[in-house]
Amino acid sequence: MTAAARPEQAANSAGLELSDAEFASLSQMIHRETGIVMAPSKRALLQSRLYKRLRSHGLDSFGAYCALLESGDGQFERREMISAITTNVTRFLREPHQFRELREEVLPPLLEHAQNGGRLRIWSAGCSTGEEPYSLAFTLLDLLPEATRHDIRILATDLDPNVIRKAEAGRYPTESLAPFSPEARQDHFRPTGDGFSEVRDKARRLVTFRVLNLLDDWPFRGDFDVIFCRNVVIYFDDATQRRLWTRFAGVQTRPGARLFIGHSERLSDEARPYYRLNRGASYVRTDRDVPQQDTQPARAGADRSA
Incomplete structure (x- = not known):
């Protein structure tokens, strides 16, 4: 998790501190807009991250500042506030065991289907600055170099x-490419000579980036x-989590589709009829249909952490 260099000290030295009422107001607004829960322990974090906005x-x-938001x-400043309080912790090929399962077990039959005229769709939900969806694109290209000639797409939101x-710029510090072999770096990145490297066009063509709040209408x-x-x-709070898991099942209707989640995350009891755990790396979609009412949006949701 990254943060500015002790901005909370600057806020305190300037005599600016969140009152109880202001923290409550901001926490409620953040939850309403994003579904993110700001616990009392996050008060100093919230204060420090919003100081620059002030x-x-x-x-x-x-x-x-609260008056401005209301x-x-x-509306524009609320978007900037959410950007300020969310944390973008990501890296290429994060959780290597998941990418290993994807490469060795999940993708081969899907790519064969695509080569025979079928379609392949992947969604990176909460894609942050793009390392995850580009890692997915690189994995596809490693297995099928001509992937861009087929109906294969990655949605990144x-x-x-x-x-x-x-993420759309596809420009990263060259040091962040450490998870890749020298051959993979050559295949998928173009050095720009200033300590950065850019994703090559072939991988870019597989990925479509979109702004999306997960609990809005998809x-x-x-x-x-x-x-x-x-x-x-x-x-997210428990109710938001329960709704999201079942909504994912609603857009994965094919038995055998895969859902990859974080190592500290668990599916809710409500979602378990729709997925079964596959050796700890992913969840496999069952043949159980999701009731229509469980696929509807619930206002209060977002994409990443505080």
Whole structure:
């Protein structure tokens, strides 16, 4: 988890502290907009991350900032606030055992189906700055170099427009490519000579990035062969988590479709009829249908952690 260099000290030195009422108001707004739960223990974190937003508007109190958020012009600033409080912790090929299962067990039959005229759809939900969906694209290309010639697509979504812009740029510090072999780096990245490398066009063509709040209405109805939603749902309240797991099942109607989640996340009891655990690395979709009412959006959801 990354954070600015002790901004909470700057906030305190300036005499700006969140009152109980301001923390309650901001916490309620964040939950309403995103589904993220701001526990009392997160108070100092919230204060430190929003201090820069106050400075950017020339405000001298958190009360004035709350008033801005609630004003008619507050919609844009609410998006900036969510961007400020969410954490973008990601890296290429995170959880290697999951990518090993994907490469060795899940993708080969799906790619054979695509080569015979079928379609393959993968969703990276909560994609952050793009390392996960590009890792998926690289895995596809390693197995099928001509993947772009077939009906194979990766949808990558995140709540935060700022991280989506970074993901679309596909530009990363060269040191972050350490998980890849020298051959893979050559195949999938182009060094830019300034300590950065860019994702090559072949992988880019497989990925479509979109801004999406997970608990809003989804502008698609599936059907996804593979969903990666890792270290996302853990930051929501229990009701939001239960709804999300069953909604994922609603866009994975094919028995055998795979759901990959974070190592500290667990499916809710309500979702267990729709998935079975596969050796700890993924969940396999069963043939149980999801009732229509359980696939509807519930207002209060988001994409990543606080």
